[in-house]
Amino acid sequence: MPTNLYINNFDSSPEQRLIEDLIIESIKFYGRDFYYIPRKQSGSFDQLYGEDPRKSFEEAHVIEMYIKNVEGFEGEGDLLGRFGLEIRDQTTLTVAIRRFEELLQSSPGMSAMGLTRPREGDLIFMDFVRPDPKYPGAAGMFFEVQFVEHEAIFYQTGALQTYDLRCETFTYSNETFATGVDLIDAAFANGVSTYVTTGNTMPSGTTVDNAFIEAEAASILDLSETSPFGDFG
Secondary structure, three states: OOOOOOOOHHHOHHHHHHHHHHHHHHHHHHOEEEEEEOEEOOOOOEOOOOEOOOOEEOOOEEEEEEEOOOOOOEEEEEEEEOOEEEEEEEEEEEEEHHHHHHHHHHOHHHHHOOOOOOOOOOEEEEOOOOOEOOEOOOOOEEEEEEEEEOOOOOOEOOEOOEEEEEEEEOOOOOOEEOOOOHHHHHHHHHHEEOOOOOEEOOOOOEEOOHHHHHHHHHOOEEOOOOOOOOEEO
16 A cells, blocks of 8 residues: 555655754754865866866855764875875765755855855865964865765655765865965965875975976986986986
């Protein structure tokens, strides 16, 4: 026989709204405020590398999220690689679907970008990390959204209430930051990274642009006409 139309919660909008209200309230109690930073494409998408080399970040919006991995960051952790110490922390953040939709409605810029949900490639900024005295200004962490899971809580009372954002530490690559939030924009001002949790770690004030890399390489490798294969000094 078919299900009972009078007591079937999967068809009950009030029950679905109640569950959604309780989840939003729980995130507000046990979550934290984060900056959601959507990326803006320049229109010059590189099909070969699968990226936009001139993307920028021009908005930052505060929204509450819950840190799902409460015992610490996941991922590969700290690795000593070819170019120094790499930090590959991962975290999973839960945000209420309705709260994100409200954020879109109150932010015309995000709607103009075509956002209908959290998007892979956007950034999340956490500003609760204690500053390291060795690296002045490093008072937060930038994470890049790698994947958005919309079925983490599987259809409670027949509806979806949350997104799970699986994030990994952001590796800076000369992106432009002009969000209007000093704490964020100052982190990568003029191609200088003051944050050590963005891929390869480096002291505050170290330039990370191509000119710096080429200058360092020129002091090691000689590719003059007299030495087509290069001479190491």
